[in-house]
Amino acid sequence: MESVKNDDNAGGVPEISISAPTRSGYKIVSVADFGARAEEGYCNGSAFQNAIDYCKQERSSELVVPSGVYRFYNGNHPKFEEMHDFQFDGGNSEFIFSTAEVFFIIRNCVRTIFKNFTVDWDWESGQLASIGLIREVASDRTYFDLHFPEYAQAPGDMNLRTLNAMNPLTLSAGCELGREFNENHFRSVSRQDPNTFRIALSNPEDFRFLNPGQAYIVRHYIYDANAFELKSNQHLQIERITVYSAPGHAFVASGDQRHWALRHCRIVKRPGTTRCISVTADGCHISNSLGYFRIENCDFSYNGDDCLNIHDNSVQGFKRIDDRTVSLNRVLAWRNPFALGDEIEFRNEDLSPAGIKERIAGVEWNKEHNSCTLTFEKPIPAEVSECAILFNRRYDSGNYIVRNNFFHHNRARGILLHSGNGLVENNHFFMNQGSAIQIECGSESRWSEGFGVSNLRIRNNLIDSCDVNHWNMAVIYMGVYLAKGRTQYAIFDRVWIENNTIINCPQQAVYASSCRRVYIRNNAILNSNVGRLKSHADGDENGVLHREYYQGSLMASHCNEVRIENNRRLSTVATTEDHIYIDYETSTNVNLLHNIGFN
Known part of the structure; x- marks a missing residue:
């Protein structure tokens, strides 16, 4: 067995500093001055929007809300656009919505703060x-x-x-x-x-x-309307906001969104109700953005999908029209926002680089057929396969810190990571139906997400009773999804999984594949593989095909330069697997050192 270098240099998680509003003079405005009323049956949409527009025109420093319960009807919801050096303080009020349209739009704002309020859907008008x-x-x-x-x-x-x-x-x-x-x-x-x-x-x-x-x-709702749509903001801070429910995602970030933060925010079921869900989709969905964000001291729970999903969208397959023009199918303008000047990287079917990057000179959409035509500045070499995967390098949702959060009781994954340069530390994951942390990249008929993950530290997290449905084989899962299956190309590089505590997982604790320079060390694993083995009769709707290929409590396949050391496994109940399994047919240069409690 070859030696794997014990590399502690993660390249450094970038500094993510977020600038506060700058104010030459301080002018406070109240929504009450524009007719807002905390009364049942009264729509506050116009009053709030008039107050917002006034603050924008007069360059007011802060808009405040007297404490109360404010209702919004008929889709007349607040829009904050192109606000600069501004703060919105909800005064610990509640805002109740009953129309399936975005609750709050925050777009193209610079150095702004939104804080101290709760949003909810009116369940009396229809349960989510x-x-x-x-x-x-x-x-x-x-x-x-x-x-x-x-x-x-x-x-x-x-x-x-x-x-x-x-x-x-x-x-x-x-x-x-x-x-x-x-x-x-x-x-x-x-x-x-x-x-x-x-x-x-x-x-x-x-x-x-x-x-x-x-x-x-x-x-009854899934992706119908989000609570907050955050698009192309810079230096945005969202603090102490509670989302009791929404008929979609809670927070969605996209576009030229960069340098922003969620702090002390909660996505929870309203107390005193029999609700079985908070938001019907993701807690926080970050897609096709410019990254550099912090999510700290938040509580995301009872979501209808992932607690946190970080990714950028790719697309696989094209048809040549001429040497500079291609047509793409199964694309949507919101999901694949191609634009003039965007740099497109062509990848092979196994995600390895094709060595071709070209800029877009023209885009033509056919929304009726979910297709578009791209014209490039230069010809696309004939040797580039029409099965290639296209990465839009305009976007990179990486560079993030996810710290001190509680992710629990949701339908899917705790965190779904498709982007790199990240630090995930000191979080608590509890009773998530899927993996606590899923590191992924791939392309298929339903999804094409992620450009790969490099330089990621996952450390000091507590993972308890996750992968409840036997969803994806491991509570920390690293893998690809491709038409031809796993790839030997290391789309995941320089990943540290260290000093985590993993308790009560029905299948594997960690699975790593399509990777190099991965270090799994100093983790405590208690009662892994405590669920019965799944069979073909159980179905594969929620997870990976061919479960018989997966063995052990820790497993690595399709990998190179992996170091698994100083991990300790302890079982107090009967388990189905109790060893570390390396698929040496697909893996090279793997070191196992000083691991205790594995057979």
Whole structure:
């Protein structure tokens, strides 16, 4: 076995400093001066917007809100655009919304602070999700009866968008080997009694897992409207904001967004309610941005998707029109924002560099067919495959610090990382349905995300009872998704996983692949591999195909220069696996040193 250099130089996590507003004079304005009222049935949209526009015109330093509960109707929601050196203080007020449009838009602002308020959806106007219980399942699986215990009479017109398995005791997302399915599987829905619907299934043979007594989070909204859309802001600070619910993501950052922070923010269920969800999608979704952000001392929970998702979007496959022009399918302007002057890097099907970078000279969108035509400044060499993957190098959502946060009880991953130059430390992950930390890159028909991850430190985190559904094989998972499977190309480079405590994971603690210079060391692993092994009969909807390929508590494959040392494993219950497994057919230069408790 070759020696792996014990490299402690992570290249340095960049300094991420965020400038406060600069003020030559201090002028405070109140929304009350423009007619805002904390009254039931009164729409505050115009009053708030008039106050915002006045502050922009008069260069006011601060807009304040007298404490109260303010309602917004008919999509008349606040928009902060091109504000400079400005602060919005919500005065610990609540803002309630009942229209599925963005709650707050913050766009093209410079040196601004938003703080001290709560936002929520009006659940009296329609629940975002409901608890559903399986009461009866036909012996031939042609139908099942779904009961909604929260209602006196369940609405007949509510959308049953997805059913996500939940623990019937804790009423939180995920349960061992739990399954998910959506309305595409339904042949018909009919009411049986005021709170129960009979759902006929299109493919009964796929639903052998259904049994009376199972509980589900039934989402009626998914990606319908976000609480905060943050676009192309610089030096933005969001502090002490609570999101009780929204019919989409809580925070979305994109565009020329850079140097910004979330501090002491919460995404939690409203106390005193029977709600089974907070926001119906991600807690914080960062996409096609310029990075340099901090997320610190936040609490993200009960999300309908990932707590935190950091990525930029790629696209695979093109068709040549001429030597400088290509057409792309399965692209959307918001997801793949190609623009004049953007530098596009062409990657091979295995994510390795093709050695070609060209700038865009023209873009033409066909939104009806989800396609576009790109014209480049120079010809694209004929040897570049039409199956190539395109990275838009205008964007890089990397350079971040994620520290001292609590990520828990959500439907998917704690953190999904597709970008590098990051520090993830001192966070607590608890009962996330998927991996606590998933490091990923890939391209397929549904998703094409990530340009690779380099220079990442994951340290001093507590990971407890995650991967609840046996979602992705490991609570810290590093891998690609590609049409041809795993790649030998090291799209992940210089990653440190150290001094973490991992407790009670049903499968592997750590899986690393398609990587080089990865250091897994000084971690405490307690009761890993405590769930029963999944079989083909359990299905693969929520995770990786060919689970029989995965062995051990720690595993590495398709890798080079990996060092696994000074990790300690302890089991107090029966486990299915208890060793470190290296796939030496796909891996080279792996060192195992001074690990304790592994066979």
